[in-house]
Amino acid sequence: MFIKVPKGTQDVLPENISKWYYIEGIIKEILNKYGYKEIRTPYFEYTDLFVRGIGESTDIVTKEMFTFPDRKGRSLTLRPEGTAPVVRAYLENRMDRISKVVKLFYLGPMFRCEKPQAGRFRQFNQFGIEIIGTKSSAADVEVILTVLEIYKKLGLKNIETAINSVGCKKCRTKYIQKLKKYLESKKDFLCSECKLRYVKNPLRVLDCKIESCKGIIEDAPIITENLCQECELHFTEVKSYLNGQKIIFHEDPRLVRGLDYYTKTAFEIISGGLGSQNAIGGGGRYDDLVEELGGKSTPAVGFAAGLERMIIAIDQQKVEWPTEKGLDVFVAQVNENNKNTVFRLLQEIRNNGLSADMDYSGGSLKSQMRMANKIGAKYTIIVGEEELSKNMLILRNMQTKEQKEVKIDNLINELS
Numbered sequence: 001m002f003i004k005v006p007k008g009t010q011d012v013l014p015e016n017i018s019k020w021y022y023i024e025g026i027i028k029e030i031l032n033k034y035g036y037k038e039i040r041t042p043y044f045e046y047t048d049l050f051v052r053g054i055g056e057s058t059d060i061v062t063k064e065m066f067t068f069p070d071r072k073g074r075s076l077t078l079r080p081e082g083t084a085p086v087v088r089a090y091l092e093n094r095m096d097r098i099s100k101v102v103k104l105f106y107l108g109p110m111f112r113c114e115k116p117q118a119g120r121f122r123q124f125n126q127f128g129i130e131i132i133g134t135k136s137s138a139a140d141v142e143v144i145l146t147v148l149e150i151y152k153k154l155g156l157k158n159i160e161t162a163i164n165s166v167g168c169k170k171c172r173t174k175y176i177q178k179l180k181k182y183l184e185s186k187k188d189f190l191c192s193e194c195k196l197r198y199v200k201n202p203l204r205v206l207d208c209k210i211e212s213c214k215g216i217i218e219d220a221p222i223i224t225e226n227l228c229q230e231c232e233l234h235f236t237e238v239k240s241y242l243n244g245q246k247i248i249f250h251e252d253p254r255l256v257r258g259l260d261y262y263t264k265t266a267f268e269i270i271s272g273g274l275g276s277q278n279a280i281g282g283g284g285r286y287d288d289l290v291e292e293l294g295g296k297s298t299p300a301v302g303f304a305a306g307l308e309r310m311i312i313a314i315d316q317q318k319v320e321w322p323t324e325k326g327l328d329v330f331v332a333q334v335n336e337n338n339k340n341t342v343f344r345l346l347q348e349i350r351n352n353g354l355s356a357d358m359d360y361s362g363g364s365l366k367s368q369m370r371m372a373n374k375i376g377a378k379y380t381i382i383v384g385e386e387e388l389s390k391n392m393l394i395l396r397n398m399q400t401k402e403q404k405e406v407k408i409d410n411l412i413n414e415l416s
């Protein structure tokens with residue numbers, strides 16, 4: 001029996017890799033335009049980073065992390081998200097010394113041991129952006145604008161932006177007390193998960209998708225009606241910048257997101273046609289995280305988006321993928337008598353900046369032509385004894401099917 005790919009993971013096969021290159025290319029192009037610099041952090045970190053960063057009682061930390069000891073018994077975790085590692089790297093590398101405001105982006109695999117379903121994987125890819133060092137509400141809006149521009153450039157339609165403010169330590173603590181008081185009399189009717197959340201992380205009850213909880217949540221006190229003056233002003237500014245940019249958004253007072261580090265602005269981007277896993281990205285402000293991880297108090301805001309869901313959305317919305325560039329030249333040989341010449345030619349074509357390949361299995365000319373067709377070669381060169389004796393080759397245009405004899409010395413000119 002073959003060993004299969006682990007549950008919740010998938011291979012990206014060669015026929016699909018161009019989709020990834022395309023999306024990654026657009027992400028990098030736009031992030032470059034907005035002044036973000038790429039950072040690559042390890043795929044695993046000390047577990048403590050995520051426990052302290054994401055929050056002890058979050059779903060990610062309590063049940064979704066892939067955690068294992070190293071050989072000396074230190075607890076390591078495959079990164080479930082990118083913000084805590086980026087902040088760790090920011091602090092460790094004293095990036096605040098480079099500039100007051102640092103703009104970073106990352107792109108790569110994340111790991112969460114969730115129940116796999118359409119659009120939900122155990123290994124998935126995210127790109128994320130972080131602006132560290134400013135409390136300006138303009139930065140929150142820049143983050144939203146940046147990601148919306150990426151989705152637009154990819155041709156995605158039916159994109160909705162939901163925003164909320166989850167307040168700061170001060171006003172949120174007061175709000176949570178109010179929420180707990182409200183939930184107190186109703187806690188027996190909450191789902192089993194929310195009964196636990198009610199004790200450990202009552203804000204997360206607001207996010208519950210179970211019908212019985214939804215009814216209770218509907219009448220719960222609303223966080224945006226309980227913000228302190230500073231948070232309220234910040235939220236008003238965010239909305240005003242968004243309106244100024246003619247960005248269509250809606251306010252969702254139940255939007256709290258699954259990571260504890262958010263303060264003030266929280267937002268989510270939703271794409272039509274994705275079913276229940278319709279969030280293609282989300283983010284917000286996290287003004288306490290740098291301090292939480294040992295740095296001095298430093299405001300920051302960021303966003304993360306899942307690439308698999310972007311690909312699914314593009315496919316479902318039937319947006320055209322760019323056509324793949326095929327091979328420039330396939331080199332076919334009539335027989336193996338001249339294999340040295342064929343090999344030399346193949347390499348010479350590549351040395352001139354064109355892509356070229358041949359069939360090493362030494363099949364018949366017919367099967368070599370089939371292979372050239374299959375890999376979408378633009379030209380095939382046929383190396384035959386008779387032509388070689390005249391220092392010539394046959395050049396076949398695979399699209400027009402026209403064939404002509406060309407001089408070996410003139411081959412590169414003919415191809416370019």
Ligand code: AMP
Pocket residue numbers: 081112114119120121122124126258279280281282283304305306307308309
């Ligand atoms: P989060 O880091 O939870 O804020 O998620 C940000 C984005 O990452 C989501 O909106 C999804 O697009 C994507 N994402 C999160 N978890 C998964 C998963 N298990 N599988 C695929 N994509 C995911």
